[in-house]
Amino acid sequence: MSNYSRVQDNLDCVADDFEHEVEVNDNENDAATIVTGGNKRKKSSSSKPPLPRKKMAPRPTVWQHFTRVPNDHTKCKCNYCGQEFECGTVGYGTSTLRTHNRERCQKFKDLQKSQTTLTQDVGSDEVVARGFSQEACRWATVKMIVLDELPFSVVENPGFRHFCSVAAPRYLLPSRRTISRDTLEMYLEEKAKLKSLLAGNKQRVSLTTDIWTSITTASYMVITAHFIDRDWNLHRKIISFNTVNDHSSETIGKQLEKCLIDWGIKRVFTVTVDNASPNEGALRYLIDRVKT
Secondary structure (H helix, E strand, O other): OOHHHHHHHHHHHHHHHHHHHOEEEEOOOOOEEEEEOOEEEEEOOOOOOOOOOOOOOOOOHHHHOEEEEOOEEEEEEEOOOOOEEEOOOOOOOOHHHHHHHHHHOHHHHHHHHHOEEEEEOOOOOOEEEEEOOHHHHHHHHHHHHHHOOOOHHHHHOHHHHHHHHHHOOOOOOOOHHHHHHHHHHHHHHHHHHHHHHHHHOOOOEEEEEEEEEOOOOOEEEEEEEEEEOOOOOEEEEEEEEEEEOOOOHHHHHHHHHHHHHHHOOOOEEEEEOOOOHHHHHHHHHHHHHHHO
16 A cells, blocks of 8 residues: 555545544534534634724713604603604704703693702792792802802803703703893893982982092993982992093093983982092082082
8 A cells, every 4th residue: 555545544544533522512602612532612703802882972861751663762751741853863953852842841840840849049048849940950050250240151061061961951052142141131131220219218318439540551331329218227239330432521420320211310418529629510510410
């Protein structure tokens, strides 16, 4: 027998022995189980590690008030009134849902009025029951900005938004444009109240005024009213803060006259100014105008 025939016979014997010792079973995941000498080991169908799961973006707070329709995920319904809206993933935002929840859903408004919590006013020991109100939160935000002299953009800062999400999760924060409009509206309301108080108060009003120049060389004239009400409480209110072109006596006098006409003040007790020379001419002008 030639050497080639001996080698071929040896290869055939090795192949027969290997077929008896090795079993390959396909499982449901298309992975092979190799049995060799009584030991089993699982062979993965892919040698690449699985990709990390993509981090999901946080859902808007408006979804706390809406639920997707089970049989149609392109629509959602309000948790309070049941009205359905389009909410597909493409071409649909959450502005419609926010508007409905904030302004149009009457059942949500009634629920806010009925739910009350015990709170304590700042500077008072009295505990009162209050319900959640979106409008009251907006006015409180405007009042905070005015009292603390904060910029309108504070409502868009991440820190303030995080605080509101923890302290008042149902409060839908307005934009800085909305806050600026609310600030002007609050100013007009407070001005009307002060006008009514001055009209009902029969005592005289004292005025103080001064001109301040900013670093941009712009001049501002401020007028403050001092008066005592019927309960003998002293009030001090800024009734004018406007820019002026110059510091002349005519400009100061006309600005005082314009302020008195705007507020309907007819009974002036005193006007206090500094010792600048233009103030003498301004007061003479004002005295002549008040007499007429």
